[in-house]
Amino acid sequence: MIDKKTIEIIAKLARLNITDSEASEFSVQLEKVLHNFEQISKIETTGIEPMITPTEIESFWREDIAQQNFTSDEILANAPARTGHLFKVPPVV
Amino acid sequence: MELKFASIAEIARAVKDKKISAKEITTYFLNRIESLDSKLNSFTALNQKAIKQAEDLDVRIAHGEAVGVLAGVPFGIKEMLCTKGIQTTAGSKMLSNFVPPYDSTVVSRLKASDSIILGKLNQDEFAMGSSNETSFHGSVKNPWNLDFVPGGSSGGSAAAQAARLVAGSIGTDTGGSIRQPSSFCGIVGVKPTYGRVSRYGVVAFASSLDQAGPMVSSVEDAALTLEVICGHDEMDSTTSQRPVPQWSKNISTNMNGIKVGLIKEYMRGGLDADVQRTFDESIEALKKMGAQIIELSISMTDFSVPVYYLVSGCEASSNLARYDGVRYGYRSDFKNLSSISLDEFYGKTRGEGFGSEVKRRIMLGTYCLSSGYYDAYYLKACQVRRLLTNQYLEGFQKCDVILSPVTTSPAFKIGERINDPLEMYLNDIFTTSTNLAGLPGMSIPFGISKQGLPIGMQITAKHYDEQRMLNVAAALESVSPVKGLKPYVI
Numbered sequence: 001m002i003d004k005k006t007i008e009i010i011a012k013l014a015r016l017n018i019t020d021s022e023a024s025e026f027s028v029q030l031e032k033v034l035h036n037f038e039q040i041s042k043i044e045t046t047g048i049e050p051m052i053t054p055t056e057i058e059s060f061w062r063e064d065i066a067q068q069n070f071t072s073d074e075i076l077a078n079a080p081a082r083t084g085h086l087f088k089v090p091p092v093v
Numbered sequence: 094m095e096l097k098f099a100s101i102a103e104i105a106r107a108v109k110d111k112k113i114s115a116k117e118i119t120t121y122f123l124n125r126i127e128s129l130d131s132k133l134n135s136f137t138a139l140n141q142k143a144i145k146q147a148e149d150l151d152v153r154i155a156h157g158e159a160v161g162v163l164a165g166v167p168f169g170i171k172e173m174l175c176t177k178g179i180q181t182t183a184g185s186k187m188l189s190n191f192v193p194p195y196d197s198t199v200v201s202r203l204k205a206s207d208s209i210i211l212g213k214l215n216q217d218e219f220a221m222g223s224s225n226e227t228s229f230h231g232s233v234k235n236p237w238n239l240d241f242v243p244g245g246s247s248g249g250s251a252a253a254q255a256a257r258l259v260a261g262s263i264g265t266d267t268g269g270s271i272r273q274p275s276s277f278c279g280i281v282g283v284k285p286t287y288g289r290v291s292r293y294g295v296v297a298f299a300s301s302l303d304q305a306g307p308m309v310s311s312v313e314d315a316a317l318t319l320e321v322i323c324g325h326d327e328m329d330s331t332t333s334q335r336p337v338p339q340w341s342k343n344i345s346t347n348m349n350g351i352k353v354g355l356i357k358e359y360m361r362g363g364l365d366a367d368v369q370r371t372f373d374e375s376i377e378a379l380k381k382m383g384a385q386i387i388e389l390s391i392s393m394t395d396f397s398v399p400v401y402y403l404v405s406g407c408e409a410s411s412n413l414a415r416y417d418g419v420r421y422g423y424r425s426d427f428k429n430l431s432s433i434s435l436d437e438f439y440g441k442t443r444g445e446g447f448g449s450e451v452k453r454r455i456m457l458g459t460y461c462l463s464s465g466y467y468d469a470y471y472l473k474a475c476q477v478r479r480l481l482t483n484q485y486l487e488g489f490q491k492c493d494v495i496l497s498p499v500t501t502s503p504a505f506k507i508g509e510r511i512n513d514p515l516e517m518y519l520n521d522i523f524t525t526s527t528n529l530a531g532l533p534g535m536s537i538p539f540g541i542s543k544q545g546l547p548i549g550m551q552i553t554a555k556h557y558d559e560q561r562m563l564n565v566a567a568a569l570e571s572v573s574p575v576k577g578l579k580p581y582v583i
Contacts, residue, residue, distance in 0.1 A: 009577060010459050013459050013463060014456065033515050036515060048480060052301060053531075054478075070167075070322070078190075078191055078192065078420070078421035078422070079419075080423070081424065087420055090430050090434065090435055091435075
């Protein structure tokens with residue numbers, strides 16, 4: 001049962017602020033969607049290895065050579081806020 | 094050569110032979126965008142350097158330098174793919190101010206082949222949608238009828254290509270996002286085998302499903318574009334190291350001995366009458382050309398929509414965790430940064446930056462990955478994904494390709510399905526299993542509805558067998574009842 005309380009817990013886990021009306025809407029919609037999706041529970045899957053990627057990953061090696069692709073200014077050009085050559089964020093400690 | 098409908102090969106040949114300059118071609122298509130796109134809303138940004146890049150190409154040709162196979166061919170690029178110096182928003186407020194410092198591999202390969210990038214194409218937000226109605230830049234209109242959706246998520250690519258605002262376009266396909274809009278807009282769209290095309294620089298939605306591919310006007314154009322964008326990339330460890338075949342040179346419309354599979358589970362009715370008729374006609378056409386029709390059962394396709402939405406939702410909730418307002422993208426307007434907690438900072442930024450469909454998918458994925466639900470949803474879906482893939486591999490021992498509709502109905506009206514997420518998801522019944530199994534799939538125009546909307550047929554092949562898929566598509570194209578039909582806007 002995806003009640004509003006569950007929605008609020010999930011939103012917190014996802015670091016996603018949602019409004020009260022979004023919480024009500026998502027509660028109804030996700031309940032309906034997951035109820036439909038529960039049909040897969042009846043499929044027998046004992047011992048089946050979960051498939052994480054659809055084709056075989058072929059390993060390859062490259063030379064371990066240091067290279068500079070970007071300057072810090074190119075990267076920081078997209079920063080919402082910066083201080084010198086650093087990203088500016090709220091206090092983290 | 095009528096430039097409006099010229100093929101990619103014709104344009105490149107004419108440019109190399111100096112029959113027409115790359116600058117004239119670029120100007121011609123930029124003018125078409127200028128005069129027609131206000132009706133469609135397919136472009137979100139233009140490449141301001143396009144004319145200059147075309148001039149530089151013309152100078153190189155004048156000097157007798159060798160140029161690439163796509164010389165002077167104007168391309169549009171879905172907003173999911175990073176383009177150096179040109180905004181790449183993924184259709185989201187979250188990335189509305191993002192200007193990548195690098196090109197995605199797909200774009201750098203197109204550029205290395207001397208194509209001209211005209212600009213960026215609209216899409217559903219983070220490619221989550223089947224109608225292009227979830228875009229931050231607003232809905233895209235279907236060029237065949239402006240009241241209808243172009244499909245999604247690569248709706249801008251499909252609309253721009255159908256209206257010939259570009260000679261070629263690139264889309265991405267996670268659960269049908271190339272094939273479904275291609276069907277809705279009457280163009281040719283290919284999702285290659287997973288691993289054929291590098292995902293480097295493609296905004297990640299669901300990494301085990303995402304593939305970029307061509308959305309163009311013919312099978313030959315698709316093959317040529319694929320030859321440019323496919324191939325191993327050291328920046329994406331999931332790309333295949335297999336050589337890239339010269340598909341365009343090996344296209345054969347000879348259907349003698351070709352075994353075409355039909356999935357029994359897709360034949361239970363419930364199709365729109367026009368789609369059913371088009372499907373029947375495509376089967377008949379292939380039979381007439383010598384193909385053998387084989388019925389097979391892939392019972393797990395009944396579960397492809399739930400498995401797809403569980404896998405893609407879980408992967409998306411993890412992939413989209415990177416949008417935190419720190420290094421790039423949207424950040425909520427905080428008056429005093431030092432007085433807020435990090436959780437508030439993330440929560441408010443993400444709450445304001447993401448649209449409602451993206452939030453719904455993040456919520457779905459987070460729920461299904463959370464403690465106590467992981468086994469029942471994510472793990473179970475991955476196990477069923479294995480069973481589904483195994484059934485496909487068994488099926489392909491009996492046939493060369495599988496033929497099916499792309500969707501149950503042609504394009505629907507704007508606003509018709511947007512308020513019911515489940516109904517919108519169920520739309521993807523025929524397309525999602527291809528991504529789950531990593532198979533190549535494509536849409537080829539083959540019909541038109543009574544309302545005048547295009548209908549495509551889907552061809553799926555086994556892993557890395559794009560050639561046979563393209564061959565069957567070319568055979569259908571050669572006898573297509575809708576060949577030459579064009580949307581009225583052009």
